Amino acid sequence: MCNEYRFQRPLHELMEEFSRLNVPFDWAGGAPNLEPLASIRPTDPAPVVVSHAGGARLMRLRWGFPGPRGPVINVRSEGRHFPTGRCIAPADGFYEFTGTKAPKSKWLFEAADGGMLGIAGLVRDDRFTLLTCAPGPDMAPYHDRQVAILPRRDWAAWLGEPGEQPPLDPLPAGSLRVTQVR
DSSP, rough: OOEEEEEEOOHHHHHHHHHTTOOBBHHHHHOOOOOOOOEEEETEEEOOOOOEEEEEEEEEEEEEEEEEBBOEEEEEOOOOOOOOEEEEEESSSSEEOOOOOSOOOOEHHHHHHHOOOOEEEEOOOOOEEEEEEOTTTTTTTSSOOOOOEEEEGGHHHHOTTTTOOOOOOOOOTSSEEEEOOO
C-alpha cells in the first residue's frame, strides 16, 4: 500500500484550491513556509489540512499512528464512519511498487488533469494516517488497494460537520496518470 507520496506545490496553489471551495485558511501566527517535498515517507512530518473554526488550518504532522509493529500509515475505510479527526493530505503524486525482488518497479500516480490530489486521512494528536479504499480502474493493475482520493468537490464536506461524510470511493477510469519511475 502507499508508503510514499509527494507534495511540491507552493502554498498559494493550496490556498487557491480551498478558496474556490469557499474554505478560508486560518493562519495562527502567519502563513507557514511550505517547502517542496519530493518524497514523504512514514514517520516524516508532512502538511495536512484540518477543519478549524468554519475554515481550514494547515498543520505539519508526522505520518503514521503509533502501533505495536510500527507506524499505522494506512487505515481501511470500507464500512466505516469517521465523525471526527478528519484531514486532507495534499499531494501531487503518490507511488506504488510492483514486483517481488528489489529493486521493485516504482510507479507514480498523478491527477490526469495535472491538479492537486486530496487524500482522505485522520488525525490523532500530532500524527496522521491515510485512508484506503478498493482500487479504481487506474490502480487495479498495480495494487489491490489505493489511498482514498477525495474529488475536489468533496474536500469541504470531508472537513465539515462531524455527522456528514462524503463517500470514499475509488476514482473513475482516466482520473489518474501513471508513469513508471524505475
